[in-house]
Amino acid sequence: MAKPRKKNDSQRRLLRATEALLRQNHVAIVDLLPQDKQGLINWRNCRSVRSSRQLIDAVCDLPHRWTIYLAVFCRSPLGERYIKGEEIVPTGQYRSEQINPAITHYHEELLASCNQSHVIGTGWIASPVGESLTEDEAARVFEAVGCWESSEPA
Template sequence: MSRRKPNNMRARFERSCRALLSTNHVAVVNIDPSGRQGMINWKNCKNIPPGQRIADAVCDFAHRWTIYLSVQCRDQWGHRYTKSVEVAPQGNYLAAHLEDVIEETYKDLVAESNPNHRIASGWIAIPAEVSLTEEQAARVFDAVGVWSQQKAA
């Protein structure tokens, strides 16, 4: 007779949290220069109200992240354009350790953009292996008001 695996409460809780993030299509969005940071459903672009359960699911477990970094610019004729790059770091990372992964790529992308055209910059971090299209990322950035940011001095 085979023995049952012992109950692993932590693994069960982790699966539950991953399912919660997956069904709600959770993404963490950060916008500069305002410093606005929050969670949004990347599929329907609705804000996810701050809640302990979703925050714990994002922060307490290591995930395979997909990070979409973007700089929003407006040229002298008023035309909007973006410079973007998507990064998928190898391995699982806690949300607290993402800063090290994002920082250098983010600074390089901002440095490549024209400072006279730059309106805002930001990133979208999804705790799953999901690739965003440019249109999806633009809708998420529009939903959080990236184009109404004050120009960085």
């Protein structure tokens, strides 16, 4: 007896293709405050991702299991720059516009653990394919997008 053929599941095929596209391009969303910058970046080479319709749809329209690196940018009175960060993996799948409400609690805890007189700004890097970033990789990405542009502590 022959095996029954698997049904063609176009939704699964689309999901696999978009994940492959995002993984190949090392796409991540970067968000900085108070500079109010947000955009797509290739976290491997720290360059802005060329926005194609397919790539934007892959990030924005589909829910993903995100890996998010939260950071607080600080500068000591002596001018020494440092980043206090942590990586979280929220349970469940979220669309890109649902990330901010999902991580607000974690970001507030991280901000509260910092010396408030040193804080310059905050930011996060979100990977839709679950890529984990080291502290050095996250620092390179944040510097590439201008996290230190605000010169005065908040």
